[in-house]
Amino acid sequence: MRRVTMKSLYAGPDRSVAAGHTADFEDTEAEALVAGGYGVYEGDTRPKPEQTQAEDKPLDKLTVEQLKAYAAKHEIDLGEASKKADILTAIAAAEDAKE
Structure with missing residues (x-):
């Protein structure tokens, strides 16, 4: 069991x-x-494979959920973006502003 x-x-x-x-x-x-x-x-706290592999992929290859997690981790405000293209645009704009 x-x-x-x-x-x-x-x-x-x-x-x-x-x-x-x-x-x-x-x-x-x-x-x-x-x-x-x-x-x-129960009690399994290991990271899921998709979580560990996501950081190795280019951003355009990530899922919407992975992109949202990336944005949260990097403190990027996505505003109203909910579609993948809009999220990618918001991330790119935020990263350009940081440079």
């Missing part, structure tokens, strides 16, 4: 587990949930 904290709702034939809640699962089911990105093992 492994304890898994769910990232999304789990609905199985015998029970459901809400996102953010932790429950015990058989090892094979726990492995499938974690591998599929639906949950994390």
Whole structure:
């Protein structure tokens, strides 16, 4: 048995587990949930692969979520930007202003 904290709702034939809640699962089911990105093992604080790899990629190859995290880390105000192109423009403008 492994304890898994769910990232999304789990609905199985015998029970459901809400996102953010932790429950015990058989090892094979726990492995499938974690591998599929639906949950994390309880107490697992290792960085996710996409978090560690994001810093090695050019900005235009990052996802919107990764760009938002980059902006927050570098204290860049994105204003109303929500689309990838607008976020990239805001980041570029902020970095140009710093130079």
